[in-house]
Amino acid sequence: MASFSKFATTLPSRSLRIRRPAQCTDFFYARPPQPRSFTHKPSLLVVARPILRPQLPFLYPGSARYAYLGRYISTERKQRWKEQFWRYVRINAYLWPAALLLTVLSMGMIHTKLERDYPTPREWSFWSRWGMREAKFTELADNAKINAILTNWAKAGRLYLSVLERLESEKYDGTNLIAEDGARVPAHGFHEEAFDVNAKSEQWRRGYHEALMGAARVAENLVGMCKLKGDERGQKVYPRESIPGPDNPRPKPLPFDKRHGHVTPPSSDQVEDAFPSPDLFYQKILNTAGFDTRQRLDAALAYADWNDFRGNKDVAENTFILAAEIAQRGLPAGSGRVVNVGTGMILKGREDAVTDNVLRVCTAFGVHHARNGDVKKALPVFLSVLRARKNLPASPIAPIATMPKPVVEEHEGLWAYVSALKDWIIERPYPPPPPSGNERPFHTLKEACEEVGLMTYIGEILFATSDSEREKGLSWTRDSVEAAEAIMWVMDEQKERDGRDRCRECLETGLHNWKAMSQQMARLAAKKEEEIQTGKGLFGLGLGTAQQLEKARVEKRRWEEENIQIDLRRQKTLPLLQEPLQPVVGGWLSTRV
Structure with missing residues (x-):
């Protein structure tokens, strides 16, 4: 007891703390409240006084600046946010690569379909083939037209020029090209000079010729258009007649644009030609060494037709x-002259030596004469060509066992892309080269359609140039319509498509000319009847009036009945004149690129 009391006396005496009532805490007060002493237990083993830790009341906001964070940040919310974040990462990690893969697959299917429609040389680089397909699609496809009506010639020209730049660049596809002066082709850009392409393959040369001809067609359609200087892409073109300048004080206003409203055209100092001249491309083809006879002839005829359109008669001739x-020059060696190059007429007695190229040139020469009003030169040319076509040998008939079966392919809709999948796996070979035109053609249905066109030309010329030959010209036109109708019915039976469009044009033109000629003959007969009735008979004395009047009435009834027969013939041939309806192509697999 004594020891215990001694130990007890050494302890310091503690004063009893008085419990004070808790003060009301203001949650919006920035200074923390005083600590509650009764919550701290005394330390019996530590001599030093324990450090007081601030004790916060329930839902105490702390600082006013971060008060809202204290209410939302918690362990559960942080865990939920982490889970949501990683869920979004996983979704995007699956979604965007899948979307990119589907886009690549769809573009691959679209260009596989375009490769079937517009083949490109296999030895070209990837982007050269890509640009060539898009250029042809932009120019030729119906669903690539602006508002399904107008061809976007500016875009087509930009694509053709980009293809030509790659083909003529030694860095890409222009290796082994030699310029006219024997120098190597430069590394970049489109060059105006012609090259020697004999070192290239036939496929490369054919594709290069197609690119040049496509650029020439674009140049023809962009004559009179301009673009802003420095605009390499040339996406926006303006007609010259709408550009204000000293030579155009009253420019024609631009059409209203639904998207941009009224567009103010630039001044004449800010613009330049939208595309090079067509002469550049045609002359380049004619001067390029390595093209065959048909390729050079295509360029020459297109260039001559272009000059005829522009009114350059001398250049065209x-x-x-x-x-x-x-x-x-493409005729066999030693065959001699076949055509009078000055007039385009096939020499008499040389009909057995004509080739397809000769027939094409002479026909175009006759059209040139007729277009310029020189019918005295045009008629002998057409007659000589028709005589040569009549002497063509018959087409050889192949045995039925060796005739290939027609392959029916879907060209539109979803099945076109499904059938193109096999071309995606196994690439279809490039089409074989067409005939050079230096061979003698056979008398096929296609050649018969060309004969019909010649008969239509001859009938129109005879009717328009001579009053005494009107009935003969109408007879030629009538025969051309009957021949075209018979040929088209045979084509339908044999499922022949080659030359059908040409025959349809000839039939429609022949029906139109026949109707116009018959109506004019009916008007002349009515006029003659009226003159007889007014007293202008034989020698002006009224002699033989009854006989002349009866003859005029019979002739008038004849032409009126022929007009009725023409209307019946048009109704009969209506299925031949109407083109088959094509399904509307659209959707996410549309070839609109």
């Missing part, structure tokens, strides 16, 4: 003479 010389 010189180009036709050059085309006739090109066609004659």
Whole structure:
């Protein structure tokens, strides 16, 4: 007891703390409240006084600046946010690669379909083939037209020029090209000079020729258009007649644009030609060494037709003479002259030596004469060509066992892409080269359609140039319509498509000319009847009036009945004149690129 009391006396005496009532805490007060002493247990083993830790009341906001965070941040919310974040990461990690893969697959299917429609040389680089397909699609496809009506020539020209730049660049596809002066082709850009392409393959040369001809067609349609200087892409073109300048004080306003409203055209100092001249591309083809006879002849005829359209008669005639010389150079050695290059007429007695190129040149030469009003030169040319076509040998008939079965392919809709999948796996070979045109053609249905066109030309010329030959010209036109109708019915039976469009044009033109000629003959007969009734008979004395009046009435009834027969013939041939309806192509697999 004594020891215990001694130990007890050494302890310091503690004063009893008085419990004070808790003060009301203001949650919006920035200073923390005083600590509650009764919550701290005394330390019996530590001599030093324990450090007081601030004790916060329930839902105490702390600082006013971060008060809202204290209410939302918790362990459960942080865990939930982490889970949501990683869920979004996983979704995007699956979604965007899948979307990219589907986009690549769809573009691959679209360009596989375009490769079937517009083949490109296999030895070209990837982007050269890509640009060539898009250029042809933009120019030729119906569903690539602006508002399904207008061809976007600016885009097509930009694509053709980009393809030509790659083909003529030694860095890409222009290796082994030699310029006219024997120098190597430069590394970049489109070059105006012609090259020697003999070192290239036939496929490369054919694709290069197609690109040049496509650029020439674009140049023809962009004549009179301009673009802003420095605009390499040339996406926006303006007509010259709408550009204000000293030579155009009253410019024509631009059409209203639904998207941009009224567009103010730039001044004449800010614009330049939208595309090079067509002469550049046609002359380049004619001067390029390595193209065959048909390729050079296509360029010459297109260039001559372009000059005819522009009114350059002398240049057009010189180009036709050059085309006739090109066609004659392709004849077998020692065959001699076949065509009079000055007039385009096939020499009499040389009909057995004509080739397809000769027939094409002479027909185009005759059209040139007729277009410029020189019918005295046009009629002998057409008659000589028709005589040569009549002497063509018959088409050889292949045995039925060796005739290939027609392959029916879906060209539109979803099945076109499904059938193109096999081309995606196994690439279809490039089409074989067409005939050079230096061979003698056979008398096929296609050649018969060309004969119908010649008969239509001859009938129109005879009716328009001579009053005494009107009935003969109408007879030629009538025969051309009957021949075209018979040929088209045979084509339908044999499922022949080659030359059908040409025959349809000839039939429609023949029906139109026949109707116009018959109506004019009926008007002349009515006028003659009226003159007889007014007293203008034989020698002006009224002699033989009854006989003349009866003859005029019979002739009038004849032409009126022929007009009725023409209407019946048009109704009969209506299925031949109407083109089959094509399904509307659209959707996410549409070839609109």
